[in-house]
Amino acid sequence: MDFFRGRRIKMKSARYYREKYLRNLPTKFCPGCGNGTVLNCFVRAIDDLKIDLDKLLCVSGIGCSAWIPSPFINSDTLHVTHGRAIAFATGAKLANNKLEVVVFTGDGDGAGIGGNHLIHAARRNINLTVILINNLIYAMTGGQVAPTTPANMRTSTTPYGNPEYMFDLCKLVSAAGATYVARTTTLHPLEIISFVKEAIRNRGFSFVEVISQCPTEFGRKNKLDLKQTINYIREITTRKEEEGKLRLGIIHKGERKEFTERIKETGGAAVAES
Ligand SMILES: Cc1ncc(C[n+]2csc(CCOP(=O)(O)OP(=O)(O)O)c2C)c(N)n1
Numbered sequence: 001m002d003f004f005r006g007r008r009i010k011m012k013s014a015r016y017y018r019e020k021y022l023r024n025l026p027t028k029f030c031p032g033c034g035n036g037t038v039l040n041c042f043v044r045a046i047d048d049l050k051i052d053l054d055k056l057l058c059v060s061g062i063g064c065s066a067w068i069p070s071p072f073i074n075s076d077t078l079h080v081t082h083g084r085a086i087a088f089a090t091g092a093k094l095a096n097n098k099l100e101v102v103v104f105t106g107d108g109d110g111a112g113i114g115g116n117h118l119i120h121a122a123r124r125n126i127n128l129t130v131i132l133i134n135n136l137i138y139a140m141t142g143g144q145v146a147p148t149t150p151a152n153m154r155t156s157t158t159p160y161g162n163p164e165y166m167f168d169l170c171k172l173v174s175a176a177g178a179t180y181v182a183r184t185t186t187l188h189p190l191e192i193i194s195f196v197k198e199a200i201r202n203r204g205f206s207f208v209e210v211i212s213q214c215p216t217e218f219g220r221k222n223k224l225d226l227k228q229t230i231n232y233i234r235e236i237t238t239r240k241e242e243e244g245k246l247r248l249g250i251i252h253k254g255e256r257k258e259f260t261e262r263i264k265e266t267g268g269a270a271v272a273e274s
């Protein structure tokens with residue numbers, strides 16, 4: 001039995017989730033990686049919401065985090081080019097508005113190369129859920145600096161320490177027009193489940209940022225072992241507004257007409273509903 005916000009919650013067995021939602025494949029992730037936690041929490045969220053796997057489309061770009069849905073989740077998945085997951089997801093949503101479209105993206109994929117897609121999808125308030133796994137680095141390609149790498153931290157392209165300041169992506173998408181924005185970490189799995197459920201329920205652009213540990217690249221480059229890498233996540237996050245830290249919790253909720261509704265309203269191209 002687990003507790004969340006003072007309430008008792010009952011989880012089904014791991015075997016139930018594995019057999020119902022996952023393909024029987026070996027994990028691609030390093031020991032201690034946070035990506036497995038996100039996958040675990042996601043299947044619990046869609047089970048709680050009773051989402052039909054035939055109506056679920058998971059889209060991801062390129063990076064370790066892009067492997068969270070593909071090939072593991074037993075729904076349709078699109079594993080597309082680097083930085084373009086939101087663009088493909090937008091096309092899929094417009095082609096079939098009945099689909100529940102969820103994007104899994106990394107901090108490099110979603111905020112570096114794909115940053116413009118993120119901003120404009122938020123501005124349109126298209127009904128997508130974007131789960132951005134922020135492991136503070138470009139992990140898959142050998143640990144280069146990302147727009148989210150904290151100041152002074154070492155990466156393969158900032159061996160003396162990062163001279164830049166990290167991006168606050170929740171503030172960015174809130175300002176751009178997203179209608180559900182929340183941030184949590186892999187240390188808070190019940191919060192991930194809760195935020196993903198709220199994000200999917202929101203009829204508009206929803207953004208859930210999960211700060212996650214990458215012991216292999218971020219940890220190693222900064223001489224942190226797994227425990228220290230996890231503790232570092234505690235150091236840079238906060239529950240209140242604090243300069244230089246990332247605030248956890250629901251960051252923004254807004255009211256705005258959704259994009260496919262706006263298309264219908266303006267008499268533009270038809271949105272398919274098959
Ligand atoms: C157009 C293009 N540019 C660069 C790459 C190389 N590349 C692949 S993954 C990646 C970074 C991924 O970082 P992130 O999105 O943070 O994912 P992570 O591996 O950290 O989960 C890069 C630069 C590519 N595949 N395609």
Ligand code: SF4
Binds near residue numbers: 034215
């Ligand atoms: S390199 Fe980092 S992000 Fe990629 S699988 Fe390994 S621990 Fe996870």
Ligand SMILES: [Mg+2]
Binds near residue numbers: 108
């Ligand atoms: Mg990354």
